Amino acid sequence: MRIALCQLTTGPDPEKNLRLIEEWTARAAAEQARVVVFPEAAMACFGTPLAPLAEPLDGPWAEAVRAIAHAHGTVVVAGMFTPAPDGRVANTLLATGPGVEASYDKIHLYDAFGFQESRTVAPGERIVTIDVDGARLGLATCYDVRFPELFRAHADAGAVASLLPASWGAGPGKLDQWELLVRARALDATLWVAAAGQAEPEAAEGSAPTGIGHSRIVGPDGSVRHALGAAPELLVADLDLDEVAAVREKTSVLANRRPEVWR
Template structure:
């Protein structure tokens, strides 16, 4: 499977961000990628009011992403915001292109490091995998990476690859945590992990806003053995990666952590 990881700096205008999606999808298609993965909040970066820009999955923003996928002939994965019934929004991944049209709502919300995502965002509740060319792929978003059970649920559902669009919050030690967590999730689920973050806005002269997680870059492809195979720096860029799916089988034969799990722990004594 040949995939593209598109590390961008999303702006404030959803329509302008569609131009970025189109240009990057065309470039990925020219490189014969089957999937192009954009970051969380591709629709508009964090730090703006989300409810006014949120649109349903059958709205114009998602519709234009579908047109881009159809024009380029590849599957596009992009983060957007959809209205939630309680007045908040959901942090949604749209996955669309030949043979697939699906979405995932972020389950674990970023109520950490002086930011409260749950104030404006409602959590999802469903583990989601999609099939592209017969390959099962698990979907996760940013803060989900701190919860290994989600990635093992993907593996249990048959996923050999996981996609992790993100808009990682900056701060002391956060880069080190990012690298540690993406490697750990690939290793403890023994999957290929494509972690695609927003580039650091400061790298292109855009001032970050408050405590909003606007990205640090360092998107990476991580092998099922937990090793980083390719990684960008803080600036915008693209990785084109060939994922050897047979390597998952080989690693799982050597490190059978999924088979060796012991589930259903007894209750502790009173």
């Protein structure tokens, strides 16, 4: 499966960010990408008041993303914000394109490193996978990468890859943690992880997470197969999905689990 990671920097204006999604999707489609992954907060960057711009999944922003995906014959995965019942928003991944329509609300909220996402964002409650050309892909968002049980749940649901849009906050040790966690989640769930981060902005203000770049595609054996730096860049790569079964036969961590011990 050929996928594209769109490591870009979004701003506070959803309409301008839609134009970026159109441009980068066209570039990815020109390289025959079947799945095009945008970062978390592709609709609008963190640091923007979220409630006034949040839209439902049948609203104009999501409909525009659907139109882009169908126009280019690709599956697009992009981070947006949808209204939550309690006045907060949900940090939502929209996955849409020919034969695919799903959404995932971020389960684990970033109440860490001096930032409190839960003040404005309500947590999701569902594990979500999508099927593309017969291959199952799990959906996760940014801080979710610190929780291995979600990625193992993707594997238990039949996923051979997890897609991980992110807006990873900068700070001491954060790049090392990002690289370690993305590789660890691939290895302990023995699946591909395609992690698409916001590029590092030229200037960052405030305490909201923005991005550090360094998008990664990691194989099911935990090895980094493709890596970007901090700047905006498009990464297109082919995933050998048959490799998952071979690695799982050799490294049987899923089969060797003993969940009954922990209950």
